[in-house]
Amino acid sequence: MSDLEVDMVVVGAGPVGLYAAYYAGFRGMSIAVVDSLPEPGGQVAALYPEKLIHDVAGLPGVRGRDLVKSLLRQAESYAPRWLLGQSASTIERLGDGRIRLHTTTGTEVVTRSIVLAAGIGTFRPRPLPAGGEYLGRGVDYFVTDPDAYAGHDVLIVGGGDSAVDWALALEPIARTVTLVHRRERFTAHEASVAELRRSRATVRTPYVVHALSGDREVSRAILRGTAAGELHEVDCSRVVAALGFTADLGPLTGWGLRIVDRHIVVDSTMATGVPGVYAAGDVTEYPGKVRLISVGFGEAALAVNNAAVAGDPSAQLFPGHSTATA
16 A cells, blocks of 8 residues: 555655646645655755845845745645655556655655656765865855854855855855856856956966865865966865765666756656656756756646646646636
8 A cells, every 4th residue: 555645746845846836736636745855945945045046037036045935835835745855766657557656765655647856866065176174164065054154254166156156145244255266267157257256255266275274173275276286375264165066866767767967858748758757947858958947937837737638638738827716
């Protein structure tokens, strides 16, 4: 006997998964949401709850935690079953065409369809090339409370959006901010880089962290130039290693999905090719794919509506306008 039976399982409780859960409820489906993290919100809640997100329509800028809070309130209006702290493990096809999903904690869920909103899957931060022994003693991989950096000399390592965004966010409250990147060119958004160069933050390129030093806590960094090998010392009482993450789709790789470079290939209906299994958000791949939260929201609606028809051929693909509901 299975622990639970629902119309749809959403794998992933990040922003796209939360919106998929809401939309499934809007379509009259019963829903379960599975996520390996102990709280909803995915990467946004776990890694950058205080960062401003600018690509959500109608919201000029919204903090990650506030976006998650609103999405969670929206999803909970349809009472999804939360299966948190566990990952989707294996699936099996039942005789009536439904799917039995097994999780890593032994929970079994029978469902008509699954929407994979797994983001980048299980993620681990890329470590600093040196100074890892100071993790938890001044070295962090992400910022959960910007106020904790007030009055500190902060060294930020990286050249992507997270590194530049944190430099901009911490520059007004830290005593000093130095951003170090191993290349002259940044991968962060050009407008953000331009804003960084106009700020009080010091930008050191092309440099890497050669060593960290300090007594109980980190207090100094030695930087090494990648071109000539020269060494440069900077004071730093906090270090943020924003070097990106390695991702792993884990058990999903055994589901028979077509996976290219850790992304799940889908068609225009968000179908994966495995009957009853759809995907939405950063985990998907198709020609012209753009990895933005705003795109993921649209993909979630596509996945849910097409899954609704696949699970019930008498259902209409177009759900009707939300303004028509009482």
